Amino acid sequence: MTTPSRFHYFQCGLHVRSEVELALPTIAAGRTDVDICLGSDMSSTQDLPPGDELVRLDDPSGARWYTGTRTDGGYILRFRNCGQCEISGDLAQIVVRPDRSGRHELLPVLLAGTVSSFVLALRGLTVLHASAVSIGDTAIAFVGQSGRGKSTIAALMCASGAELVTDDVLVVESGNPVMCTGGAPELRLRTKAFGLADAMSGASSRRTADDRLAVAPRTAPLRSFRLGAIVIPSPDHDSTTISVSTIAPADAVFAMLRFPRVYGWRDPQVLGRDFETLGSIVNGVAVHNVTVPWGPPFSSEIAPAIAGLIGT
Helix, strand or coil: CCCCCCEEEEECCEEEEECCCCCCCECCCCCCCEEEEECCCECCCCCCCCCEEEEEEECCCCCEEEEEEECCCEEEEEECCCEEEEEECCCCEEEEEEECCCCHHHHHHHHHHHHHHHHHHHCCCEEEEEEEEEECCEEEEEECCCCCCHHHHHHHHHHCCCEEEECCEEEEECCCCCEEECCCCCEEECHHHHHHHHHCCCCEEEECCCCCEEEECCECCCCCEEEEEEEEEEEECCCCCCEEEEECHHHHHHHHCCCECCCCECCHHHHHHHHHHHHHHCCCCCEEEEEEECCCCCCCCHHHHHHCCCCC
């Protein structure tokens, strides 16, 4: 019997060893915080998983998309028509069980995104649905739900010389200064932004299982960065100029609470901790609502205007 290949990755400070190949930065073998292995196939993922419900998200039709529960032995995160992840009580092992009758090819994407964010949150960290780039030693985060333009704006920044900190998953930590840690080395662009790949010199690209274009620009070192600004983008096809409004901290904390990386938390411990952490962060880092004239083509003024928000 052959031994499965093991890959070693970095995700928001976690050292991950995995039998499943993931789109995360590779690192040398060594310390392992989370071990991912393949388990037996599932015959169906239509029913709710056993245990006490911690998180649940329905799709736009109202059908369940994923459900996370706490069981006597640990945790289960089940994705309808994809598979499920069985997570040990100490959060150190994940057994992946594909639903071969469904879209099991999405599981590597889900492991790098939703599943890792679920584990990070259970480990006590606040995880935002955000992309981020670095300019020197300072990061800018772009926060929002899917389709809000986070990856597109990060691509525009990288095309102008910034380095990619992460796409889709960002851990933020309160303090003086506020710090953030990412991981994903690729930007997953939607169809209308595919042309931005050509603007990033030397960036490789590939098509993903969810039909996006994954582009690998120049990446920042695998470490934490001071968070200098938070941007909530508002793409607008009718606008011709960039408009910036800074959100007062009392309002910013509620704006930020709308964009956790794992939507649908019901666990009061996670919700309370995120409220406290984000309440502290918005008092140290300005949160801006930025209306962006949307392309393609994309204005060359977008990247310098956003870079100018650092430290404001």
